Amino acid sequence: MMASAPYASPCTCFQIRRAARVITGRYDAALAPLGLRITQFSVLAHLMTTPIALTALADMLVMDRTTLTRTLKPMLAAGWLTLEAEATDRRVKLARLTEAGTALFEQAVPLWRNVQRGVKDDLGRDFVRDLHDRLTTVWEGLSHAP
Amino acid sequence: MMASAPYASPCTCFQIRRAARVITGRYDAALAPLGLRITQFSVLAHLMTTPIALTALADMLVMDRTTLTRTLKPMLAAGWLTLEAEATDRRVKLARLTEAGTALFEQAVPLWRNVQRGVKDDLGRDFVRDLHDRLTTVWEGLSHAP
DNA sequence: TTCTTTTAATTGCATATACAATGTTGTATA
DNA sequence: TATACAACATTGTATATGCAATTAAAAGAA
Numbered sequence A, B: 001m002m003a004s005a006p007y008a009s010p011c012t013c014f015q016i017r018r019a020a021r022v023i024t025g026r027y028d029a030a031l032a033p034l035g036l037r038i039t040q041f042s043v044l045a046h047l048m049t050t051p052i053a054l055t056a057l058a059d060m061l062v063m064d065r066t067t068l069t070r071t072l073k074p075m076l077a078a079g080w081l082t083l084e085a086e087a088t089d090r091r092v093k094l095a096r097l098t099e100a101g102t103a104l105f106e107q108a109v110p111l112w113r114n115v116q117r118g119v120k121d122d123l124g125r126d127f128v129r130d131l132h133d134r135l136t137t138v139w140e141g142l143s144h145a146p
Numbered sequence C: 001t002t003c004t005t006t007t008a009a010t011t012g013c014a015t016a017t018a019c020a021a022t023g024t025t026g027t028a029t030a
Numbered sequence D: 001t002a003t004a005c006a007a008c009a010t011t012g013t014a015t016a017t018g019c020a021a022t023t024a025a026a027a028g029a030a
Helices: A012-034 A038-047 A054-061 A065-077 A099-123 A125-144 B012-034 B038-047 B054-061 B065-077 B099-123 B125-144
Strands: A081-085 A093-097 B081-085 B093-097
Touching: A012 A038, A012 A099, A012 B012, A012 B038, A012 B125, A038 A054, A038 A065, A038 A081, A038 A093, A038 A099, A038 B012, A054 A065, A054 A093, A065 A081, A093 A099, A099 A125, A099 B125, A125 B012, A125 B099, A125 B125, B012 B038, B012 B099, B038 B054, B038 B065, B038 B081, B038 B093, B038 B099, B054 B065, B054 B093, B065 B081, B093 B099, B099 B125
Parallel strands: none
Antiparallel strands: A081 A093, B081 B093
């Protein structure tokens, strides 16, 4: 996991995956004291306001529905959330945070803020803001086009 | 895997993972006709010039050594490369492309070029160049500073 | 109302990812 | 030289990821 010399691959996919691995490692390490992964943190964050149907949640997370199913599995086992069939349409399952899940998220927020700040400190506030804009553009530009 | 409305998460990690998923899907789809993933393409690309020891290869790919072991497994089974113990230090294993692996890579290059061009067309040449620079900076800035 | 189609979620399969622990081999030291 | 130490790779465990196929339920058509 160590980098030797600045190597600029011409492959956009390699570049973004490499950067994602490095960043993910940083965030996972920050949340590890709570036994929480950044992926799980994102799920909790999206559920803080209201229960959400799994398909809608997968859309928000821009994640395959089947991936979400497996992502939720350990979180359900940990008791951070529950699934309940929707009354009007029993195909639909609503994901809802438990008190434990809510409490965990609130504990995690300061750790998340720390690592966000750390990244900003290392890369620069303007840099990170611009990076965000570009990553959003990537998602918008590529997820709609084939 | 569909996006609904532009949602700008404040989490850098979420942002980059989301973008990485979208881009990876695009590249994997482009290489699918050859039964090849973009991750595997990257490995082949790095081995085209010369055989490389696994630790050195993992360093280049900025990937955990153990991840590399599993990444290589199906590629070895497919006969695209071989592992051989280094003569001077039998701990070291050299990964070397086979003829089949070399041929496959050469077949894959045009498909990779296509998808690279497609991404540039969708996002703009300057945008992609700047994105590359920033992703390289992310990697350099974060992988050295814990 | 029955048959078909569509939609929601899961499961099977395969790869991607990394930490901890292990086994092996080379190097340094007492 | 015997022993401790460091380096290389693999395996165990667990999560991350998505395509294809399946099951269940709702909606639409005959």
